[in-house]
Every structure is written in structure tokens, then in C-alpha cells.
Amino acid sequence: MPPPRSTTRVRIHPLGDTALLAELGTRLDTALNTRAIALAAALKKRRDVRQAVAGYATVTVHFDPDQTTHEALGSAIKRLATKRPPMEEPGRLHRIPVVYDGPDLESVAGALGLQPQAVAEIHTRPIYRVFLVGFVPGWAYLGPLPEELAMPRRDVPRTLVPAGSVAIAGRQTGIYPLATPGGWHLIGRTSVKLFLPDSDPPSLFRAGDRVKFFGVRP
Amino acid sequence: MTDLLRVVDPGLYTTVQDLGRPHAISSGVPPGGAMDRFAHSAANLLVGNDIGAATLECTLIGPRLVAEAPCLVAVTGADCELLINARPAPMWSGIFLSTGDELHFGARRSGARMHIAVSGGVAADRWLGSLSTNVIAGRGGMHGRPLMSGDVIAAVAERSGPGVSGRELDPHLRPDYSNHTLGVIAGPHMKRLDADGRAALLGSTFHVSRDADRMGYRLDGATLRAAGDELLSFGLVAGALQVPGGGQPILLMADHQTAGGYPVVAVVVSASMAIAAQLVPGDEVRFEETTIEAALRVRRERRAALDSLRS
Incomplete structure (x- = not known):
């Protein structure tokens, strides 16, 4: 028997008294993410919703408790989520130049039994999806990363990762928009600015966008 | 704009804050804004401002x-000693300052943050719809940084409300900052704890x-x-x-990371966040499960207390 369609199963969890988490699923899945983004967009139009942010497979909803209740909003979300999401328009495509000379490139290649240039070649192969923008300003969770490059995070995170570092962890890849601590493996760097403080929105990538990396010489 | 206050000494960490920029969360920008929204709102109402006006949030050691x-x-x-020309003056009260x-x-005595x-x-x-300071981006507030000696604080508008000094918020209408028990609602991953x-x-x-x-x-x-598989990252809220x-x-707290994948076992309710904002390192804190109804009741009481300052 095929697994039941997940479209009707939305779990609503309170996040305190003024927010809730709508969970559409628990898998890293493009279709689930598409539905989460569509649901967040639909919820943002409601007067009782202050903000709705899509995660991989969830929507975090901040609401005005004077205008609605957890129950009423939860029911509305379940109704909205059962609707077939509108045909997704392909997100904007960003082409990102990368110098593949990151400090972890050798160790990643060694751990995976690959040559460093093969790591770079495999990393440039897919068109990645922006699943989620968040964590720090301009950070985007991109994926899925090819299985051949999947590695757990570093045991000891770096206290400072330079801005522009291109990194991998698990089935994800991303670019550090700012110099921050970080536990991902650094395989390259880019000069493209991800965080645009003087633009609105201040992030180059938006959820649903597509990203293609290409290698360049230093 | 009129120059009103000159910063002789900025104190330990004083930033401009308002009610934050919630719409920027989807770009990964923290919502920011005053940590203790009750104290921020009360300070504004005491001087005749809207609660959304910016105030100075001072940390542990206030400015001069x-x-x-x-x-x-x-x-x-x-709770600290407020001095005007070296003489004690009341907190939670409108005070008229003359030039000089x-x-x-x-x-x-206790608490972490004062609002002026x-x-x-x-x-x-x-920046992005808010005057709040975001030091990571270097935007908002006083040029994206804490106050420094020599800065001058100006007012956005000429006095909007009636400029009455001596208006005061009754002590029993303030949150009980000495009670460090925070109300929580079970979070989405409470069941991951045994x-x-x-x-x-x-x-x-x-x-x-x-x-x-x-x-x-x-x-x-x-x-x-917390047991269970690694979670996919999801949007976070203050109080988680x-x-x-x-x-x-x-x-x-207010400048939290906007998304993450660690289990959220409970969320502190909105009314308790004012108390949380006033905790300092070393303070005891306890968590008590409450209901959404009870949390909203306290939230309404706090708002009624603030509304008493509007008349």
C-alpha cells in the first residue's frame, strides 16, 4: 500500500501565547517545502497574522491574540493546507562563482575518498533549492547536496568563519553571509554578497530561489 | 528635530530600541526591539509618546x-538609583529636565535593563521599518552601534502628548520583577524529554x-x-x-537567531518575557507550565496597566 498522502496531515503546535508552528512534515522534501512557502504566503495576507516564516517543512506563524485564537488559526491553517498549492513559479536562478580552495577541502576529500577537484565538480553539478532563509541575516539553507558529499558537521565548530565561505554539512550547502561562528565544512569562497543591508528584503536569496555554483580561479 | 540630551558617559551598553522589525525575520534578520517591552512601553506613555517610539535601553550600568x-x-x-543633578529621583515617573x-x-539593586x-x-x-539597533548589521538606532560619549540624542517630534511631569505608574501595576518564575507553554518538542x-x-x-x-x-x-532524530530547521520565536x-x-531573547534545528521544549509566554529581560547572570530562574488562557489573561492585565497611563 502506498504511504498516505501527507497533504492532509498538518500538526499545529503552540509556540507560547502569540505564535504557533504548523508542521507539514518532517522530511527534507522539495514538495513539502513548496507547500510550506505557499502556506506562509497565504497566511501573511491574513489580518490576524503578523508574520509567517516557512521552514523546510513548517510554517512559524506570529499572530495577534486579540484577533484570533490558536484554535481558530489552527483550523484555518489546516483548511489552507489541504488546498492544492498553486503551481510553483520557478524561483529566480542565481549563478554563484566559487573559488574552491576552502580550508576543509582536503580533509573533506580525504574523508569521502575523493580528489579535491572531484568535490568541487560534484558540488557544482546540481541546481540547489533555497529551502529557507534564516539563522543569521542573509543565510540560506541550500540543498539537497549530492549524497556523495554528505558529511556530519565538524566536531568542533570554528569560532569565526570568514564571510563568503562556501560550506557543506549533511545534505545541505550554504554560504556564510557574515563572519560568524560555524560548524560546517568550508570548501570554497565567493565574493557574492548574500546580506544586502541597504536593500529590502536585505537577503540576496529568497525561499524557493535556485542556486547554481560554478568554479573560478582565485 | 531638537537636540535634547548629550551623552557624557554611555554606560555599559546602551542602545536605541523600539518594538522591533518583525517583517525582516524572513530574511534572517532578528526581530530585535526592546527586551522588556513593558518597561519600554511604560516609559514612552509616561512622557506622552506612543508605545512604538524609540527609547534608550541601558544594560546594568546606565549612562550619564x-x-x-x-x-x-x-x-x-x-530597580536602581536614578539621580538628577546627584539627587534621587523617582523611576516609573515623568520627570522634567531643564537645560544643563x-x-x-x-x-x-536588581534587574538588568533600564529604559529612558x-x-x-x-x-x-x-532600518527595515524600525529604529532598533542591530549591531551585527551595523544598522538602525545610533548608526548601528551602542551609544558613545559625545553622542547627542534628539527627539523625532515636538512633544506630541501633554507634557506633564509627575505622572507615575503605580507599583502594583508593574510586573513583579522579583518573582523569577516564568510561565511556559509546552513546545513542539516537549515529548523529546523523558x-x-x-x-x-x-x-x-x-x-x-x-x-x-x-x-x-x-x-x-x-x-x-532531548531524544530523537535531528530536526529540519524551522522559524524560531523569542521565548523559545x-x-x-x-x-x-x-x-x-529579542535578537535571537531566526531559524534553527534544536528541539524547542517550551516557550516562555509573552507576559513573562518582561521578567526574563531583567535577569542578570547568576540570577535564579524557574519555569512553570501555564495555559494559553492564563497567559493571555496576564497579557491583558499588563496592557490595562499601560492603558492607565494614557488618560
Whole structure:
């Protein structure tokens, strides 16, 4: 028997008294993410919703408790989520130049039994999806990363990762928009600015966008 | 804009804050804004401002300010000695300053953050719809940084409301900042804690560690073990109690990371966040499960207390 369609199963969890988490699923899945983004967009139009942010497979909803209740909003979300999401328009495509000379490139290649240039070649192969923008300003969770490059995070995170570092962890890849601590493996760097403080929105990538990396010489 | 206050000494960490920029969360920008929204709102109302006007949020050691022009100010929040020209002055009260008057702080008895409002609202850089300071981006507030000596605080507008000094918020209408029991609602991943873990979360005393700032507080105390698979990252909220792999819980505050994948075992209710904002490293803190109805009731009471200042 095929697994039941997940479209009707939305779990609503309170996040305190003024927010809730709508969970559409628990898998890293493009279709689930598409539905989460569509649901967040639909919820943002409601007067009782202050903000709705899509995660991989969830929507975090901040609401005005004077205008609605957890129950009423939860029911509305379940109704909205059962609707077939509108045909997704392909997100904007960003082409990102990368110098593949990151400090972890050798160790990643060694751990995976690959040559460093093969790591770079495999990393440039897919068109990645922006699943989620968040964590720090301009950070985007991109994926899925090819299985051949999947590695757990570093045991000891770096206290400072330079801005522009291109990194991998698990089935994800991303670019550090700012110099921050970080536990991902650094395989390259880019000069493209991800965080645009003087633009609105201040992030180059938006959820649903597509990203293609290409290698360049230093 | 009128120059009102000159910063003689900025204090430990004084930033411009308003009610934050919630719409920027989807770009990964923290919502920011005043940590203690009650104290911030009360300070504004005491000087005749809207609650959304910007105030100065002071941390542990307040600034020394000199009035460049006559102005109405109010100081709320952490319990400390407020001094005008070296003489004690009341907190939670509108105070009229004459040109040359000096406002500074003596000993702090308890609490972490004071709010200083000026009539007309603190003028500052607007970034993504808010005057709040975001030091990571270097935007908003006083050019994206804490106050420095020599800065001058101007008001956005000429006095908007009636400029009445001596208006006061009754002590019994303020949150009980000495009660460090925070109300929580079970979070989406509460079930990842076993019975012992839940008992430790809701029954034991934690201490705010030294690793505590506007982003969040690491809490010392019981180690909480959250079972289960790694979670996919999701949008976070202020008040969320995250449990990372090491088991030391983190309470997310106003400048929190906007998304993450650690289990959220509980969320502090909105009315208790004013109390949380006033905790300092070493303070005891306990979590008590409450209901959404009870949380909203306290929220309404706090708003009624603020509304009493509008008349």
C-alpha cells in the first residue's frame, strides 16, 4: 500500500501565547517545502497574522491574540493546507562563482575518498533549492547536496568563519553571509554578497530561489 | 528635530530600541526591539509618546546624560538609583529636565535593563521599518552601534502628548520583577524529554549563565536530554527554550537567531518575557507550565496597566 498522502496531515503546535508552528512534515522534501512557502504566503495576507516564516517543512506563524485564537488559526491553517498549492513559479536562478580552495577541502576529500577537484565538480553539478532563509541575516539553507558529499558537521565548530565561505554539512550547502561562528565544512569562497543591508528584503536569496555554483580561479 | 540630551558617559551598553522589525525575520534578520517591552512601553506613555517610539535601553550600568534643552523624560525597568543633578529621583515617573540638568544612575539593586524615554521619541536611523539597533548589521538606532560619549540624542517630534511631569505608574501595576518564575507553554518538542527531563525543566532551579545577551541566555542547571532524530530547521520565536546536543538549555531573547534545528521544549509566554529581560547572570530562574488562557489573561492585565497611563 502506498504511504498516505501527507497533504492532509498538518500538526499545529503552540509556540507560547502569540505564535504557533504548523508542521507539514518532517522530511527534507522539495514538495513539502513548496507547500510550506505557499502556506506562509497565504497566511501573511491574513489580518490576524503578523508574520509567517516557512521552514523546510513548517510554517512559524506570529499572530495577534486579540484577533484570533490558536484554535481558530489552527483550523484555518489546516483548511489552507489541504488546498492544492498553486503551481510553483520557478524561483529566480542565481549563478554563484566559487573559488574552491576552502580550508576543509582536503580533509573533506580525504574523508569521502575523493580528489579535491572531484568535490568541487560534484558540488557544482546540481541546481540547489533555497529551502529557507534564516539563522543569521542573509543565510540560506541550500540543498539537497549530492549524497556523495554528505558529511556530519565538524566536531568542533570554528569560532569565526570568514564571510563568503562556501560550506557543506549533511545534505545541505550554504554560504556564510557574515563572519560568524560555524560548524560546517568550508570548501570554497565567493565574493557574492548574500546580506544586502541597504536593500529590502536585505537577503540576496529568497525561499524557493535556485542556486547554481560554478568554479573560478582565485 | 531638537537636540535634547548629550551623552557624557554611555554606560555599559546602551542602545536605541523600539518594538522591533518583525517583517525582516524572513530574511534572517532578528526581530530585535526592546527586551522588556513593558518597561519600554511604560516609559514612552509616561512622557506622552506612543508605545512604538524609540527609547534608550541601558544594560546594568546606565549612562550619564545632560539636557541640552528642556525635556520630559521617564526611566523604567531595572530597580536602581536614578539621580538628577546627584539627587534621587523617582523611576516609573515623568520627570522634567531643564537645560544643563544631569541624569545618571547610582547603585543598581536588581534587574538588568533600564529604559529612558524622551518626550517626542528618540530620533535614530530607521532600518527595515524600525529604529532598533542591530549591531551585527551595523544598522538602525545610533548608526548601528551602542551609544558613545559625545553622542547627542534628539527627539523625532515636538512633544506630541501633554507634557506633564509627575505622572507615575503605580507599583502594583508593574510586573513583579522579583518573582523569577516564568510561565511556559509546552513546545513542539516537549515529548523529546523523558519524564525526568520534564521534571527537571519544570521542577528545578536554573541560573542565568555569563553567556547571556540580547540574543539569548544559556542556562546553568539540570542537563536536559532531548531524544530523537535531528530536526529540519524551522522559524524560531523569542521565548523559545532550545535544547542543543550538550543539554544546556538556551532561552532565546529579542535578537535571537531566526531559524534553527534544536528541539524547542517550551516557550516562555509573552507576559513573562518582561521578567526574563531583567535577569542578570547568576540570577535564579524557574519555569512553570501555564495555559494559553492564563497567559493571555496576564497579557491583558499588563496592557490595562499601560492603558492607565494614557488618560
